[in-house]
Amino acid sequence: MIEIVQTGPLNTVQDLGRPGYRAIGVSASGAMDPLAVRVGNVLLGNEQGAAAIEVQTFPFKIRFSAITDFAVTGADGTISLNGREVMAWCIHRAAASDVLEIRQPRRMARVYITVAGGVDVPVVMGSRSTTLRGGFGGNGGRPLAAGDKLATTPTDGQLPYRAVAVVEPIVALREIFPAAIDDVLPVRAIPAGEHELFASDAKRFWSQPWRISSQSDRTGFRLSGEPIKPEAPVEMRSHGVVPGVVQVPPGGEPIIQMSDANTAGGYPKIAGVIEGDLWRLGQARIGTKIQFVRSTHAEARSTEQSVDRYVEDVRRTATMVKRALRVIA
Missing domain, CATH: 2.40.100.10 (Cyclophilin-like)
Structure with a gap:
């Protein structure tokens, strides 16, 4: 279980969206940075589309009620666990009563918190994403508020997690995405x-x-x-x-x-x-x-394939590291 301790407006639960319902006027919704959600989830061993918390107003603070493995991806906000700064794009383990705080990012806009097993909110039309205009999905179809509690899957504490990190996509895929020029x-x-x-x-x-x-x-x-x-x-x-x-x-x-x-x-x-x-x-x-x-369509397809290969590399590397740590534990 996660308790929201401090939040701003418009922070929500999102996954990769609910495609297939536009014909009846339902937006797909989903994370604004789906790649951050995918990477956070595969690091933890989740399905790529497991639900996460999208944070776009800061500071944001949550309290864990049980041992929980988590990762923070997306924008480079200052991340601290019980006041101690921790890395993004890396698996961490929180104990019961630990508090995670994320402050305003230095660059980029949105931070994603993924947890082992995913954030467990009701599935609506095949997705756990929040649709604010429709008032459904996520946590009752509304932004997160202080005092809200979100169900998660408790970690048994036996699986290895240390040293499992990844190079963020803005660096790993720099040859694929054109760099900003003069901001x-x-x-x-x-x-x-x-x-x-x-x-x-x-x-x-x-x-x-x-x-x-x-x-x-x-x-x-x-x-x-x-x-x-x-x-x-x-x-x-x-x-x-x-x-x-x-x-x-x-x-x-x-x-x-x-x-x-x-x-x-x-x-x-x-x-x-x-x-x-x-x-x-x-x-x-x-x-x-x-x-x-x-x-061009060819470049668009090539870019998608490069992103998919990167996500698969993250999954494969995380799996190998966890397996090695399990052997030496």
């Missing part, structure tokens, strides 16, 4: 259905940096910059949208659909962020500058 984050995208309707303005979409505005949340990132508009007014029926779709409303400042993406919309689509880049975008803070980089 501008490159975001790869593929032209979408209405791209050609923007004519010369489409060039500015790709060439100018955009800033993630304060009007951004888990539903979508609204970008600020020099507006872009189609050559002529566009009247469209509402159509399905998914995370990563970049829509352009009448004001001309694009909106990137994120984890709690709307299931349908009528704004023209100029591009779609490749799935492999969504975790980095999900870690971008309000005010971050981004620039879209034109990509």
Whole structure:
């Protein structure tokens, strides 16, 4: 069992989402940085999609009621267990009554707490993710509050855990993801259905940096910059949208659909962020500058394969280390 001791608004339970229900108006939801959740879970020996705690407002503090193995991944917040600083991207063991505290990250936006066995909240439509707009999933469909208690699977204390750590993806995958230049984050995208309707303005979409505005949340990132508009007014029926779709409303400042993406919309689509880049975008803070980089389906697929290989390497390495520690214990 985990007790929430201190929290800010909008911290929730998330897993990898509930795809397959958009046709009836249900957003997939899920972690804004799914890669952090996957890595934390495979470190602990969980299924990749086990539920975790997504922390985006700080400080955040929890108390363990039993021996529990856990990992903290995602943004590099200061992490302490009973006041002693501990590493991220590493398995730790908490004893009963231990307190874990996470402070504001120095970079990136969201921290994830995974625990052995996963956070045990009811499954709704195949997922434990919180959908705040719908008021379901997670911990009663709402953000976590001080005093809330979340069920977990107690650790028997016999499994080895020390020295099981991993190189974080921002380092391990640096050859796969383009680096930020002058604090501008490159975001790869593929032209979408209405791209050609923007004519010369489409060039500015790709060439100018955009800033993630304060009007951004888990539903979508609204970008600020020099507006872009189609050559002529566009009247469209509402159509399905998914995370990563970049829509352009009448004001001309694009909106990137994120984890709690709307299931349908009528704004023209100029591009779609490749799935492999969504975790980095999900870690971008309000005010971050981004620039879209034109990509291809082949590059998008290659990126996904590289990420999958990295996660599998983490799983294999963690398994081997645990096996070796068990032998010498």
